[in-house]
Amino acid sequence: MNKRSDIETDIQLVHMIKAGDKSAFGKLYHLHQNRVRAIVGRYVQDREEAEDLMQMVFMKVFQSLRQFRGDSAFTTYLTRIAINVGRSHLRSRLSRKNGMEKAAQHMPEPITLTTPEDSVIQKERHQLLTQGLRTLPKVQQRAMWLRYIKELSYREIVGEMQVPLGTVKIWLYRGRHQLKRALKKQEVGGWAG
Numbered sequence: 001m002n003k004r005s006d007i008e009t010d011i012q013l014v015h016m017i018k019a020g021d022k023s024a025f026g027k028l029y030h031l032h033q034n035r036v037r038a039i040v041g042r043y044v045q046d047r048e049e050a051e052d053l054m055q056m057v058f059m060k061v062f063q064s065l066r067q068f069r070g071d072s073a074f075t076t077y078l079t080r081i082a083i084n085v086g087r088s089h090l091r092s093r094l095s096r097k098n099g100m101e102k103a104a105q106h107m108p109e110p111i112t113l114t115t116p117e118d119s120v121i122q123k124e125r126h127q128l129l130t131q132g133l134r135t136l137p138k139v140q141q142r143a144m145w146l147r148y149i150k151e152l153s154y155r156e157i158v159g160e161m162q163v164p165l166g167t168v169k170i171w172l173y174r175g176r177h178q179l180k181r182a183l184k185k186q187e188v189g190g191w192a193g
Contacts, residue, residue, distance in 0.1 A: 009031070010028070010031070010073070010074035010075070011070065011074070013025075013027055013028045013031075014028070014065065014068060014070070014074060017062075017065055018065065018066060025062060029058055032075070032078055033054065033058075035075070035078070035079070035082075036054050036057050036058070036078065036082045037050060037051070037054050039079060039082040039083060039086060040053035040054055040057060040082055040085060040086045040089075042086065043086035043087070043089055043090050044086075044089070053085055053086060053089055056085050057078075057081055057082045057085045060081050060085065061077075061078060061081055064081075131182075132179045132182040133145065133179065135178065135179075135182040136175050136178050136179065136182075139161075139171055140171045140172075140174055140175035140178065141175070142161065143157060143161065143168055143171040143172050143175060144171075144172065144175040144176075144179070146160055146161070147172055154168055154169070
């Protein structure tokens, strides 16, 4: 199939679904499941978790399809929902973790940018963490940056910041807890899901 006939097929299936044809949604699902699986798979490493997110995407599509006016291609609409579900899942997972260190251990490996979706996902991850770090006092920001971004050891941070080891540990402890609270506030503050 070529791209034009794919778009026409999507439009026909959307009209059929809106008219009450439940089997048309199964066809739409079959046509786009691999795209959605690939998008949400960038947010999680576990295959079952990716499958759960994929199902969530299609549930949201089914629930909101009546509002789809066709101003953009269906694949654009579907991709946006998949990215929002992935972002929401990532924010939720980050906010539940006890500090930045545990969240970093569970984040997916960095992805090689090959598609526009990859670029959006990586930019959103970076923005989320950067915004959270900005809420911290300057000394905690610097300590967190040195430890978790530059991956310096505690000893190296002591040398870099010229403060005692106990002070570095306190700043990191407080920074992790404040970052966790900041991420929760961002989630409650109206992030799209």
